[in-house]
Amino acid sequence: MRKFIGFVKKEYYHIIRDPRTLFVLIAMPIAQILLFGYVITNEIKNASIGILDHSNDEITKQISSKILSSGYFKLDASINSEQEIHEAFRKGKIKEVIVFEPHFGERLKKEGIAKIQIIADASDPNIANLLTNYTEAIIRNYSISITTQNTQISLITPEVRMLYNPELKGAYMFVPGIIAMLLMLISALMTSISITREKELGTMEVLLASPLNPFTVIAGKVTPYLLLSFIDACLILLTGYFVFNVPVNGSIILLLAECLLFIFMALSLGILISTATKSQQIAMLISLVALMLPTILLSGFIFPVENMPLILQYLCKIMPPKYFINIVRTIMLKGGNLSTLWSDTLILAGMSIFFILVSVRKYKIRLE
Amino acid sequence: MRIILFIIQKEFLQIFRNKSMLPVIFVMPIIQLIILVNAATFEMKNIELCIVDKDLSTYSRNLSSKFEGSPYFVIEKQTFSAKEAIKYIDRGVITAAIVIPKGFERKIVRNEKNIKIQVLVDAINGTNAGVSQAYIISIIQDYNKQILSKFLPVNSPGNDIETSRRFWYNPELNYKTFMVPGILVLLITIISFILSGMNIVREKEMGTIEQINVTPIKKYQFIAGKLIPFWIIGLFELAFGLTIGKLLFDIPLVGNLGLVFGFAAIYLIVLLALGLLVSTIVNTQQQAMFISFFFMVVFILMSGLFTGIENMPEWAQIADKANPLAYFIEVMRMILLKGSGISDILYQLFAIIIFAVLMIWLAVWRYKKIS
Numbered sequence: 205m206r207k208f209i210g211f212v213k214k215e216y217y218h219i220i221r222d223p224r225t226l227f228v229l230i231a232m233p234i235a236q237i238l239l240f241g242y243v244i245t246n247e248i249k250n251a252s253i254g255i256l257d258h259s260n261d262e263i264t265k266q267i268s269s270k271i272l273s274s275g276y277f278k279l280d281a282s283i284n285s286e287q288e289i290h291e292a293f294r295k296g297k298i299k300e301v302i303v304f305e306p307h308f309g310e311r312l313k314k315e316g317i318a319k320i321q322i323i324a325d326a327s328d329p330n331i332a333n334l335l336t337n338y339t340e341a342i343i344r345n346y347s348i349s350i351t352t353q354n355t356q357i358s359l360i361t362p363e364v365r366m367l368y369n370p371e372l373k374g375a376y377m378f379v380p381g382i383i384a385m386l387l388m389l390i391s392a393l394m395t396s397i398s399i400t401r402e403k404e405l406g407t408m409e410v411l412l413a414s415p416l417n418p419f420t421v422i423a424g425k426v427t428p429y430l431l432l433s434f435i436d437a438c439l440i441l442l443t444g445y446f447v448f449n450v451p452v453n454g455s456i457i458l459l460l461a462e463c464l465l466f467i468f469m470a471l472s473l474g475i476l477i478s479t480a481t482k483s484q485q486i487a488m489l490i491s492l493v494a495l496m497l498p499t500i501l502l503s504g505f506i507f508p509v510e511n512m513p514l515i516l517q518y519l520c521k522i523m524p525p526k527y528f529i530n531i532v533r534t535i536m537l538k539g540g541n542l543s544t545l546w547s548d549t550l551i552l553a554g555m556s557i558f559f560i561l562v563s564v565r566k567y568k569i570r571l572e
Numbered sequence: 573m574r575i576i577l578f579i580i581q582k583e584f585l586q587i588f589r590n591k592s593m594l595p596v597i598f599v600m601p602i603i604q605l606i607i608l609v610n611a612a613t614f615e616m617k618n619i620e621l622c623i624v625d626k627d628l629s630t631y632s633r634n635l636s637s638k639f640e641g642s643p644y645f646v647i648e649k650q651t652f653s654a655k656e657a658i659k660y661i662d663r664g665v666i667t668a669a670i671v672i673p674k675g676f677e678r679k680i681v682r683n684e685k686n687i688k689i690q691v692l693v694d695a696i697n698g699t700n701a702g703v704s705q706a707y708i709i710s711i712i713q714d715y716n717k718q719i720l721s722k723f724l725p726v727n728s729p730g731n732d733i734e735t736s737r738r739f740w741y742n743p744e745l746n747y748k749t750f751m752v753p754g755i756l757v758l759l760i761t762i763i764s765f766i767l768s769g770m771n772i773v774r775e776k777e778m779g780t781i782e783q784i785n786v787t788p789i790k791k792y793q794f795i796a797g798k799l800i801p802f803w804i805i806g807l808f809e810l811a812f813g814l815t816i817g818k819l820l821f822d823i824p825l826v827g828n829l830g831l832v833f834g835f836a837a838i839y840l841i842v843l844l845a846l847g848l849l850v851s852t853i854v855n856t857q858q859q860a861m862f863i864s865f866f867f868m869v870v871f872i873l874m875s876g877l878f879t880g881i882e883n884m885p886e887w888a889q890i891a892d893k894a895n896p897l898a899y900f901i902e903v904m905r906m907i908l909l910k911g912s913g914i915s916d917i918l919y920q921l922f923a924i925i926i927f928a929v930l931m932i933w934l935a936v937w938r939y940k941k942i943s
Contacts, residue, residue, distance in 0.1 A: 235866075245884070246880070294910050295916050317733075320733060320734070322738070323738045327740075327750060329615070331880055336739075339735075341713065344714075351720055351724070357683060357719070361689075362712050364691040364709075365693070367658070368695055368696050374698050377697050405777070485770050485774065488766070488857070493600055493603070497608070501612060502607075511615055511616060511617070
């Protein structure tokens with residue numbers, strides 16, 4: 205045991221003595237939370253649009269001002285004819301153009317029908333779709349409101365209740381995601397690199413020849429990362445709580461225990477990667493492609509899993525972060541406990557045992 | 573010049589002799605493109621809905637069939653109690669529930685005030701919830717319009733404003749054509765940045781850099797010899813990725829490909845110089861990895877790849893002027909999807925050239941032949 209502690213200390217100094225690593229360890233979780241909290245958003249505000257008003261009457265002016273005062277749009281007055289739309293789209297200056305037909309107001313009064321064309325730059329289909337939807341909704345509301353002005357017809361009003369997250373805060377999504385991502389990064393990626401490093405530099409031989417049991421060597425190498433990941437997880441939870449008011453509705457002890465389980469799983473994955481690779485570069489690329497990308501993209505953290513094609517949805521099912529993120533979200537937001545989470549927890553535990561068994565089988569105590 | 577060629581030859585030999593390098597160069601782009609392009613979508617369709625119809629009348633059925641007919645929704649469950657619907661939301665079976673109260677039809681026909689429908693949305697994913705809500709409300713508004721036209725006095729003029737949408741450049745709103753150019757940028761960025769940065773750090777860590785330092789090879793020769801191979805690999809990856817994008821996803825490639833490669837050539841110089849710069853401040857590959865990962869994540873998240881730059885707060889948009897990735901992604905999309913010409917991208921072109929000069933100067937200045 206004393207040998208083990210000595211070994212852990214050595215590893216710990218290795219990491220902690222490098223100020224660059226230390227800086228990133230602390231700056232990364234905070235920077236990411238702030239980025240996700242303030243910068244990464246699909247919420248549309250002040251999208252530049254052009255308005256081509258061929259009629260320029262009372263009603264078109266009213267509609268235009270309704271659209272512009274909605275907060276979603278901002279007028280770019282540089283468009284004066286249809287020919288200029290293409291140019292403006294290509295320069296990326298505006299996203300949408302609203303075209304009123306000539307004699308718009310007159311027609312609406314006399315014939316009861318008038319036309320508006322919405323032209324969107326759909327090179328970004330998501331934004332184009334949202335913008336045209338918003339525009340249409342505003343126009344529809346306007347048309348309903350002028351129709352009901354003089355009549356008594358009453359209409360259906362939807363009463364919307366947003367469950368769990370009434371203010372639609374993005375933080376509820378990304379705080380669990382960032383925890384998963386950072387734990388994966390520190391525990392799996394850093395561990396795999398640090399073990400392969402010993403192999404590549406030839407110092408693994410020295411360690412294996414020492415009186416330390418080979419498994420103690422590995423355990424000693426991963427323990428500091430376990431500690432660091434755990435500290436980072438707490439840091440994220442605290443930042444989430446104090447900066448974005450993300451609550452922990454469930455049991456905090458259960459939450460931390462689940463974090464530990466996930467760290468354990470990630471560490472065993474890291475060890476597995478290191479047994480399979482010889483150079484740090486390869487370990488890094490495998491970790492990046494096989495761990496980081498799925499953690500970020502296939503875990504439902506940025507892109508909802510339900511919208512993906514079926515094959516990818518199945519692929520998501522074998523990604524450990526998906527379960528972890530679900531656990532964290534359930535505990536933090538829905539206040540869930542072990543009775544609702546036992547299956548996810550069991551899957552994570554099963555995965556760690558599987559990775560450990562495979563790496564023990566593959567682990568060589570001799571160099572070839 | 574001859575010396576540079578020799579170093580390039582040595583680098584290429586080393587790269588290609590490394591068996592695990594080839595899959596990284598050829599297989600990774602394919603996998604990444606396929607997975608990323610399919611996974612990275614904000615497109616919302618098949619929102620799972622539960623309809624709680626307590627009225628069971630013609631009117632309420634009409635309303636639910638409107639939801640059924642919309643491409644955005646699938647009706648996953650139908651019950652008669654709102655409590656049960658909430659339970660479904662709790663378990664994550666459905667995303668939203670519509671509760672139509674008793675007396676719905678009667679109220680409409682008798683023209684009573686306060687006809688209400690309750691809409692319950694699982695809002696843990698705030699963005700999705702916002703979009704679902706917008707779709708639901710727009711369907712209800714549509715229904716309102718129907719009621720209006722039904723109950724309006726026969727000869728009073730309606731006020732029907734007809735809107736038509738036109739989606740330029742991508743009429744089918746195919747999200748994949750939008751993602752491919754961006755993902756391609758991500759791909760060549762990760763590969764060339766990591767390979768170049770790691771390459772020199774590796775020589776440092778193994779100690780072989782000392783051997784090169786004591787040779788008469790000049791500083792600029794060493795740097796050029798180290799970076800040119802990765803520059804070539806980067807451009808090759810771009811061509812390779814574009815081919816896959818064209819074959820698999822049928823992206824339009826409207827604009828001038830020469831312009832794309834020209835811009836990429838300068839962009840790669842920025843990136844490789846950045847890699848070199850990182851390699852001068854770290855000692856081990858692990859440190860390099862950690863630091864690069866940190867900056868990469870920040871650059872990627874702020875690049876407009878997944879979420880539009882114009883949605884970001886003002887300060888972030890200003891900070892983004894120092895993000896080479898943002899320029900390249902923007903330019904790729906402009907040229908490939910909209911056919912923008914050189915006059916449309918002058919601003920981005922100047923910015924990236926300034927970056928290239930600055931980065932090369934910094935990297936060469938920091939790089940020293942003594943350790």
